[in-house]
Amino acid sequence: MIARRARLYDAIALLTVIVIVALDQWTKNLVVAHLSPPWGQMVPLINPYLMLYYIQNNGAAFGMFDGGSHTIILTVLIALAVVVVGYLYSRIINSGTLIYKLVFGMIIGGALGNLVDRARHAGYVVDFVFFRIPQIGFNFAIFNVADACISVGVVLLFLLILFGGVKQGGAADETEPGVATQGKVAGDLQPTEHDV
Numbered sequence: 001m002i003a004r005r006a007r008l009y010d011a012i013a014l015l016t017v018i019v020i021v022a023l024d025q026w027t028k029n030l031v032v033a034h035l036s037p038p039w040g041q042m043v044p045l046i047n048p049y050l051m052l053y054y055i056q057n058n059g060a061a062f063g064m065f066d067g068g069s070h071t072i073i074l075t076v077l078i079a080l081a082v083v084v085v086g087y088l089y090s091r092i093i094n095s096g097t098l099i100y101k102l103v104f105g106m107i108i109g110g111a112l113g114n115l116v117d118r119a120r121h122a123g124y125v126v127d128f129v130f131f132r133i134p135q136i137g138f139n140f141a142i143f144n145v146a147d148a149c150i151s152v153g154v155v156l157l158f159l160l161i162l163f164g165g166v167k168q169g170g171a172a173d174e175t176e177p178g179v180a181t182q183g184k185v186a187g188d189l190q191p192t193e194h195d196v
Helices: 002-035 068-090 098-120 145-174
Strands: 043-046 050-057 125-133
Touching: 002 050, 002 098, 002 125, 002 145, 068 098, 098 125, 098 145, 125 145
Parallel strands: none
Antiparallel strands: 043 050, 050 125
16 A cells, blocks of 8 residues: 555656646747747736746856856756756655655756756757846846746755654654664655565
């Protein structure tokens, strides 16, 4: 029963990756088709705070490290990050909770979405979501669905590890002295004995 549930969670994580990559590419294709020059314009969603505005981003997420000379290095670093996150995920395959699986699916899906974009567009990524608060002069970096999934996934992973570690630390105090709490490191990131 536990193994079947773990396999179901892994399938849901894979589905999350596929949905994020598909949604990311679909939205980017729509933006390129309808907002590319000569039609390039800001399209208000929640005027004046949330707009659609097409740009070609040669940098990392949210326009960081923008510049053509960094494209190859960024692509390699993103690919390396996908490998590292994939490795971390492999450590909880057939174990772990659904929330961890979904978070890893979000991060991997977002990173793959931007890698696909870099491969399709000679090194740049299509960004189009523009958030601002004009009353105070605040303009957030223009981003896309993949960037949002990566960011939300990383924040959730950090919170899960932080509060999972705090919860695990509190639970360890309630156990008998000398009894190990195997498999509860950082909120079930390690497989337990029955999973091996």
